Amino acid sequence: MYAWIWRRLPGAWPAKTAAAAGIVIAVAAVLWYALFPQLEAKIQFDHGVVQTPAPSATPGG
Template structure:
């Protein structure tokens, strides 16, 4: 796929490199400024999904480990 794109870009290799770099930057700018802000309220990575209080057996103990336990 990348070879197909590279062959269809105009100009010599340095022109192709500049056009490919500009295309990557344009796609990144569209993702950053349009797509990610649109998706963020729908995905909500910053909200936890685990609710409830932890049980005493799942937490760490306040006692130090015994002599044979690392």
């Protein structure tokens, strides 16, 4: 799949590398700002996790 994408990108390898990096950044931004916030509302990843308070740093406390 990646070889197919690489062959379809225009230009020499520096231009292909820049275009591929831009595509990866764009996909990551869409996932981070659009998809993941919608999923977080439906799937509670922290549901059922019990957090215990940290032990006191003072001696005898």
